Amino acid sequence: MLTIDLLIEARWIIPIEPPGITLEHHAVAIDAGRIVSLLPTEHAQAQFQPRHTVTLSNHVLLPGFINLHSHAAMTLLRGYYADDIKLMDWLNQPICPGEDRHVSPAFVRDGTLLACAEMLRGGITCFNDMYYYPEAAADAALRLGMRASLGILATEFPSAYAADADDYLSKGLSARDTLRDEPLISFCMAPHSPCTVADKTFERIATLSAQLDLPIHIHLHETRKEIEESIRQHGIRPLERLRRLGLLGPSLIAVHAIHLEPSEIVLLAEEGCHVAHCPTSNLQLTSGIAPVHDLAQRGVRLGLGSDGVAGNNRLDLFREMNLASLLAKLSSHDATTLGAHAVLRMATLNGAAALGQDKRCGSLVAGKQADICAVSFEDFSLAPCFSPAYHLVHVVGREHVSHVWVDGNACVIENKLQTIETSELLAIVNLWHNRLGS
């Protein structure tokens, strides 16, 4: 008998790899934060001596979700813009009206803490963020025990955080140095968008991405106006501009990717680019419906993102999975498009791959870190259940998430956060609410 830290026995497991399967009465054996084995529960009981066993008799286990696009700190502004937001109004600046007056390390730490608490309890174990003061965001993620990919932000627009593009980049690179020994923290180059970043900055980012082996996280082809502006200023569409500047390739994470010509979809596929699909934000900001079905058919790997609270009001990948599936069915005129297993893969392994983290997380496979989400199927609103995978995409809400582990540590038990008291969180948010409301 091999002694291990933790054995999780579950009614169903959807490991994501191999694709499309749902195992019954299996268990995940975990030691030192890693998955040791995934096997039938009765074999596991014969083979392992766990220090701790969690039996989830009416639950699905699956990899923790990966939120491939967020501006976490903005969560302090949830509902602040209400029905009055228009993306075009601040397309040429990376910051929303109202937001600019408050951004500081404390705002970022507190806002990211609120966001992480919400994401983690909803089964999200890793998020890919783009915002100011990444050290402050790291503080929050590490406090809650969550995995984070933080942006080395770049824009030509000065802010309280940095004076110009070079200053943004040097501050981001310095944050990366400071945090290099944190296994939960990784970084992306994060040029804000084609409208807000100059050619020479993009060239530097391409070089840095190659030298440091970092993904490039950028808003791309989100609105028609972005494309028109690019044609006016540069004579070409943003994607072609990025191609000429050497940014396309498997490192690129194109966020939104809504307005695409067929040739651009082929280009994204040929270059091995990733897309962060943000369906709620795309509707709320009236940007459009991304051609997810066409992208997937051409072989572009798609992950899912919540975006920040200017474009969404929940950081909820269950909602995004559901909406992604519904919109893909509608756009393709085929109710069988984007089946449940494909959506679950988008929300997990595809996100990990985009972040270059798929050797570390994104599926329940021996050798990977134990980033795991358990969903309880006990409530009558989920009954009956003929297919757990289908239910996860179309029936379950994040309130049914019961347990979450990151690196084998229990961050959520019985839908309750283990790493922060709710009262502390609410006190922090109230403070900002009073400041922002006035």
Added chain:
Amino acid sequence: MLTIDLLIEARWIIPIEPPGITLEHHAVAIDAGRIVSLLPTEHAQAQFQPRHTVTLSNHVLLPGFINLHSHAAMTLLRGYYADDIKLMDWLNQPICPGEDRHVSPAFVRDGTLLACAEMLRGGITCFNDMYYYPEAAADAALRLGMRASLGILATEFPSAYAADADDYLSKGLSARDTLRDEPLISFCMAPHSPCTVADKTFERIATLSAQLDLPIHIHLHETRKEIEESIRQHGIRPLERLRRLGLLGPSLIAVHAIHLEPSEIVLLAEEGCHVAHCPTSNLQLTSGIAPVHDLAQRGVRLGLGSDGVAGNNRLDLFREMNLASLLAKLSSHDATTLGAHAVLRMATLNGAAALGQDKRCGSLVAGKQADICAVSFEDFSLAPCFSPAYHLVHVVGREHVSHVWVDGNACVIENKLQTIETSELLAIVNLWHNRLGS
């Protein structure tokens, strides 16, 4: 001091009438199942001697939601069709493949019980149903204490329930007679759809609707194929056919109403017809996006419906409100379209008006029955909150519903059903799950 049954004191109240307002620190005084008064809490405390007081210090009170289109009993088939459903495949029959083998009074009673439990706990106090065996559906609704509008179904297709259109009508009318003394139960004429009902049956329905003062609940202009079939068989589009047959008017509840010419939108408005908008179902069955913004601008009154589990997997008006708002913003290219108060009105008062029940429910106004929903804003995932109305549409999930009253009776307290044990419900569903799974 006037003695009353119940005083509910709330942090916020959105009464729906007058439109667009959110009251703070107000209370609803209730006696004998009716709203006596809505007034500032401190005045209420001075004026009333309640037998029972409920203090909801961080909650919003609003009218119970009205689900304007359901096939409640089908909830026993939740997820049964998974990603494989295509509406076209059974457009010409009113019943889904698989469903026909099981329909019986027991199926309808048990399925409607599951549906009512889900709806009620999610803040829905009334539903407008179209299905077989309405007495069995009434049994379930009354058991849980819920308001229901049941269909006097008509189709030309025989089923276990009835042999032909006349048989359907006489069985439905007889159910209405049996249930005439139940104040929670009302009826609609429910011709299934233009494809499944003959002209002479429609003529009889028009007469019965006028004689008995009953709304007419019908699937209408849901798919392009429905319209093509009508042109092929009758030489005209379904709406024009119904107009000629005398079915248009304030009694008509057109469900889906997706594929509409501009002149048809004008016609619906001029005739005072109602539309039951079912956004999730419209996407899932790839039917299309209804022109909600145009309908609303022309003055057509829209309510919201979940549809049955072939087109949706949750009976959740919070989801429908959110999706209705997002799709309207996208289609109108304007992020300010269909603001929160307008959506809340759709989900409450407009539903009541469509059912001819707006003197009885749909808003928190003295003299109406006390059909009320309370939503708790205590959870950190709803913080901060700058506008309770906006939060209800874009942030809140049905899991935040804390209390529900129908006719002044507490059906849900602290998100727990008061009128049935969860264990009984699950036992009933399991029985059917085993039968259906085999």
